[in-house]
Amino acid sequence: MQPKVKKTWKQVDGVLLLDKPVGMTSNDALQKARRLFSAAKGGHTGTLDPLASGLLPLCFGEATKFSADLLDADKTYEAELKLGVTTDSGDAEGQVTATAAVHVSESDIFNVLPRFTGDIQQVPPMHSALKRDGRPLYELARQGIEVERAPRAVTIHAIECLGFAGDVLRLRVKCSKGTYIRVLAADIGAALGCGAHLTALRRTEVGDLSLAGAVTLVELEAMDEAVRSVRLQPVDALLQSLPRIDVAGDAAQRFRHGNPVDLPAGLAGKIRVYENDRLIGVGEPGREGRLWPKRLVQLADNLI
Structure with missing residues (x-):
């Protein structure tokens, strides 16, 4: 058996624009990227659900001092909704709670979407990391317990219909921090009279940062160290605004x-x-x- 080689960590300072894959937690993506750079210190700028893919800015070294600044930044998502099916979590991982026939036209969609722009109220989902008496709501949800949640104010700056065919609706949403896109999907489905849930989600922008400069973990693994380091942006990449x-x-x-x-x-x-x-x-x-x-x-x- 080959002896286990101890990992050598080093001081690495910078920002990585990662295109996170579906099925991986934000922390798992961070740790894998951190090991590829041998970075002694790393953090992310706000979680992206395992169901979602897309832009996850990662901070290494001195850049971690500014990671909190992006928590308040606006985000842009591309979302796919399945109409006619409602789930208890608001996304494809939940249990189906209701089904309905879909009799929706494009004009119905364009009439409904403006209702969800501007300052709106959202009730946080039970399947979330928000805590009640020290316990995450998702733990209570798994036990079949539902508790009252106070609505929260969020801002939807813009909603754009990217496509509609049959029972599938694709949207681009630019929103404030704290917005739950799966709650938005469920609310839009309710307004259309057929229900809906989120089937896919991709984050394309965080503040002034975009997927245009992002790299995947697979691409990073295939690079040699010199090429990989070029993909690391300077610390002030988070501060351009x-x-x-x-x-x-x-x-x-x-x-x-x-x-x-x-x-x-x-x-x-x-x-x-x-x-x-x-x-x-x-x-x-x-x-x-x-x-x-x-x-x-x-x-x-x-x-x-």
Whole structure:
């Protein structure tokens, strides 16, 4: 028997745009990608259900300091709904609870979809990770227990019909954080009078990031280490929507040591700060009307 080789981990800083496959949890995808890069530290920017595929931004090293910033970002999905069948989970993994004949026209769909755009209320599904008295709702659901859930406000920025044939409806949805696409599918089915459930889901955008630059695990495994490292984006890939300032000399030194610097007029909110075109951190306006460090980064020269 060959002796087991101990894994050697290293400092890796950057962002990987992963195209997650169906059937894999977000954490399993993260750990597999982390091993491929031998990254000592990694995290993701919000889970994508095993049923879903698509964009899963992964953060390594110093980029993990900014992973929470994407939790609040808008998301875009392409969803497939099966009309005429309702399930207890709202997706294809649940038990069928009702069936109905589908007498729906394209005009019916175009009349219904506007009802679900803008600020709407959603009742979170029982098959979710939300907790009640410390227990995930899905655990209660598996025991046949259903508890009352308060509606939550979410925003649907846009719904586009990508196709409709027979009992299959395809949609593109751009929405706020916290939106359950399977709840949206069930609600649209109810509004159409036949019921529906989600059969496929693919995330195409998270904030300003898109699938256009994403890579699959299969593709990563086939690459040699040098090619693989090229697919890793810089730490500030997560920060492109923030305004930027550049500092130098004493100001850069002060910021690096946790002290404020002058705040340019007209800027507010989180601001990314650079020295010699190198990200040194993110600041926020604070007392004295100055820019105070919020998060600082330390990057190896070859990874900036």
